Amino acid sequence: MLSKRAKYALNALVELARARDEGPISAANIAARAGVPRKFLEAILVDLRNAGIITSRKGRGGGHVLGKDPKEIHMAEVLRLFDGAIGLLPCVTHQFYARCEECTDEAVCGIRDIFMEVRQASVELLKKATLAEVLAREQRSRKRRS
Amino acid sequence: MLSKRAKYALNALVELARARDEGPISAANIAARAGVPRKFLEAILVDLRNAGIITSRKGRGGGHVLGKDPKEIHMAEVLRLFDGAIGLLPCVTHQFYARCEECTDEAVCGIRDIFMEVRQASVELLKKATLAEVLAREQRSRKRRS
DNA sequence: CATAATCCTACTGGATCAATAGGATTTGTT
DNA sequence: AACAAATCCTATTGATCCAGTAGGATTATG
Numbered sequence: 001m002l003s004k005r006a007k008y009a010l011n012a013l014v015e016l017a018r019a020r021d022e023g024p025i026s027a028a029n030i031a032a033r034a035g036v037p038r039k040f041l042e043a044i045l046v047d048l049r050n051a052g053i054i055t056s057r058k059g060r061g062g063g064h065v066l067g068k069d070p071k072e073i074h075m076a077e078v079l080r081l082f083d084g085a086i087g088l089l090p091c092v093t094h095q096f097y098a099r100c101e102e103c104t105d106e107a108v109c110g111i112r113d114i115f116m117e118v119r120q121a122s123v124e125l126l127k128k129a130t131l132a133e134v135l136a137r138e139q140r141s142r143k144r145r146s
Numbered sequence: 147m148l149s150k151r152a153k154y155a156l157n158a159l160v161e162l163a164r165a166r167d168e169g170p171i172s173a174a175n176i177a178a179r180a181g182v183p184r185k186f187l188e189a190i191l192v193d194l195r196n197a198g199i200i201t202s203r204k205g206r207g208g209g210h211v212l213g214k215d216p217k218e219i220h221m222a223e224v225l226r227l228f229d230g231a232i233g234l235l236p237c238v239t240h241q242f243y244a245r246c247e248e249c250t251d252e253a254v255c256g257i258r259d260i261f262m263e264v265r266q267a268s269v270e271l272l273k274k275a276t277l278a279e280v281l282a283r284e285q286r287s288r289k290r291r292s
Numbered sequence: 293c294a295t296a297a298t299c300c301t302a303c304t305g306g307a308t309c310a311a312t313a314g315g316a317t318t319t320g321t322t
Numbered sequence: 323a324a325c326a327a328a329t330c331c332t333a334t335t336g337a338t339c340c341a342g343t344a345g346g347a348t349t350a351t352g
Contacts, residue, residue, distance in 0.1 A: 001230070001231060001233075001234060001235070001236070002234050002235060003339095003340070003341090004340080004341065004342095005340085005341085007235065007246070008248075010257050011248060011257070014256065014257065024297095026296080026297060026298085027297080027298075028296095028297085034248060035247075035248035035249075035250070036248055037341085037342065037343085039342070039343060039344080040341065040342055040343085042298075042299075043299095043300095043342095045298085045299095046298085046299065046300085049298095049299095056297095056298065056299090057297085057298080057349095057350080058296095058297060058298045058299075058348075058349045058350060059295095059296070059297055059298075059348090059349045059350025059351060060294095060295060060296040060297060060349090060350055060351040060352070061296075061297075061350080061351060061352085062296080062297050062298065062349085062350070062351085063297075063298085064298090075260060084147075085147060087147075088147060088148050089147070089148060089153065090147070100153070101181075102154075102157060102180060102181035102182055103181075104181070107287065107291070108284055108287045108288055108291075109284070110160065110279075110280035110281060110282075110283040110284040110287075111153075111156050111157070111160065111280060113280075113283045113287070114221060114271065114272070114275040114279075114280065114283075117271050118267075118268050118271050118272065121264075121267040121268065121271060122264050122267065122268060125260065125263050125264050125267060126260070126264065129260040133256075133260075134256035134257060134259075134260065135256060136256075137256040137259045137260075138254055138255070138256040141253065141254045141256075141259070142254055145253070145254075149308090149309070149310090150309080150310060150311095151309085151310085170328095172327080172328060172329085173328080173329075174327095174328085183310085183311065183312085185311070185312060185313080186310065186311055186312085188329075188330075189311095189330095189331095191329085191330095192329085192330065192331085195329095195330095202328095202329065202330090203318095203319085203328085203329080204317075204318045204319060204327095204328060204329045204330075205317090205318045205319025205320060205326095205327070205328055205329075206318090206319055206320040206321070206325095206326060206327040206328060207319075207320060207321090207327075207328080208318085208319070208320085208327080208328050208329065209328075209329085210329090
């Protein structure tokens with residue numbers, strides 16, 4: 001399961017993508033739109049900022065804005081930032097690799113082999129899942145219903 | 147990430163599948179082969195037993211045996227047993243479904259849409275990953291190396 | 293200078309995890 | 323009958339992480 005941090009981060013980013021032409025949006029405002037606790041969200045936004053995913057302006061009239069094109073921000077990046085590895089075993093992740101101590105021969109491990117595939121499939125889908133893509137899908141869903 | 151419980155369970159099951167013709171195998175024995183702490187493993191084996199994945203015999207000469215054909219035991223089942231949902235959001239899982247409280251309209255949520263796909267891909271792979279399949283892959287890997 | 297915003301530090305209660313300890317119970321062997 | 327080998331049960335522990343709150347320092351704008 002995703003942590004709430006990660007989920008709230010995604011919600012917030014989608015909100016920022018949707019309101020891209022409104023100029024900077026305050027944490028309180030995002031919190032209200034996304035339906036998440038304000039103070040908690042503030043901490044999350046700091047992380048997003050440190051990662052360069054958003055940029056923030058202090059002071060009156062300040063707020064948060066996407067730091068890149070919505071086509072360049074994908075879910076894999078966000079998940080890794082908040083929840084770490086996407087792979088389900090330490091031995092199948094690229095960015096957070098670690099040996100499984102109990103494993104005698106990684107190269108032959110059938111379990112690993114499976115989880116490699118799972119990881120690859122997941123990463124692939126999550127990389128395609130940019131904010132632009134998410135918004136596009138929401139558009140489509142809305143049309144399909146009307 | 148998988149919990150250690152889940153990982154150890156998989157390791158133990160593969161060991162049991164591999165030693166299928168040796169009759170019941172004790173927790174201590176499995177622990178030694180799989181390289182996991184004995185006492186911890188005991189608790190895990192109880193869970194596997196309660197789920198009907200293995201059967202256990204008490205007393206001298208007792209031990210644990212697979213409860214079904216290795217072709218019928220797959221990773222999805224084991225993961226669900228120890229770590230719960232496979233889907234990454236409460237709103238995308240079948241067996242452990244829950245609404246996301248902050249979400250206003252699930253049917254339109256683009257985030258959900260993505261994670262549905264990720265879940266489906268993962269479940270599909272994990273269901274194909276039976277113990278028999280794992281052993282077969284290990285055979286292949288070993289051959290490829292010699 | 294007032295106000296609205298980000299940002300920083302600290303804390304808390306709760307939950308979960310990984311593991312250990314100790315022993316009760318069951319079963320087969322001699 | 324006694325012993326040995328096993329599962330099974332209950333409890334506890336220390337560590338770590340999570341979700342959220344609190345309070346205020348800092349910064350920019352009008």
